[in-house]
Amino acid sequence: MPLHESPIPPLHCLVRREFLTDNPEHEGQYEKAVAVSVRSVPGSCALFQVLLENGALRDKLPIHALHDTEHKHIHPFHHLQLWNCFSANFSIVEINYLSGLRVDVKLKSGDWASGTYLWTLQWGPDYTHGADLSLAIHPSEHKSGHFILLDCGEFAIQPNNRLRWHEPSHVTKPFPEKPDYVVNVHEWNCEAHAKWQTEDSDAWFYEAREEAKPQEWKLPEPPEGERWHRDDWAEEMLPEGYRPLLHGEKAWSAVDQFLWFGKWTNVRLPSDTIMEQDSLRHRTTRPLPTTP
Secondary structure (H helix, E strand, O other): OOEOEEEEEEEEEEEEHHHHHOOHHHOOOEEEEEEEEEEOOEOOOOEEEEEEOOOOEEEEEEHHHEEOOOOOOOOOHHHHEOOOEOOOEEEEEOOHHHOOOEEEEEOOOOOEEEEEEEEEEEEOOOOOOOOOOOOOOOOOOOOOEEEEEEOOOEEEEEOHHHEEEEOOOOOOOOOOOOOOOOOOOOOOOOOOOOOEEEOOOOOOOOOEEEOOOOOOOOOOOOOOOOOEOOOOOOHHHOOOOOEEOEOOOEOOOOOOEEEEOOEEEEOOOOOOOEOOOOOOOEEEOOOOOOOO
């Protein structure tokens, strides 16, 4: 994708002369030109570069400086381009299916203006400074900028949600007064799902299979005829090598521990206390006692 500036399909146009001379007395005068490139600067409308008939190449012309026909300017520039450029990183896309289609633009004033589609400005992330500081890839913020020649002779750059398209073989339903569509806020990451994985091989035509599901943790069964002194254990309470004490088993060894106010504490003195079901949790790394 180009950075800051990109060539565009050559566009024969007229340039309002007051933008070339910075002189309001030249309002209503025009010079013929060919627009050859566009610059995308965040915080600004799109800026065009044109080649004049006298050989001068002028740049940084805003969208309302360009006309298709001589006429009194009708719309403010912020009506012609609804949003500033989203990023310095962008591309020019001629969408073939939309090429030359008639399209209506709903302007900021609420009025509709008809025109013809020419091409599209498509913005992407800009990592020039090491991190993307733009909104170009945020689903709820990103907008396309469709470049349209309005019937009044002005040009517009408008997003999808301000346009009503006319395509005789496909658009056959009436346009709703106010569509109930909502902004896309989802990010669709194909690799963020852990339910499948590729085979572990160098095969070019590899297979994909469902990833083995991790087994749900369960408290190990006590020896036959026995029961643990408590059943309400969680996996993190019994790291590898630990087991609960059995019902009635004494806590007496230095490897025995009890849970006290969220902290595991080692038993320091032999205890004859019998662990009842509602007592503190006790665990140990000792082997299970053998039946005499």
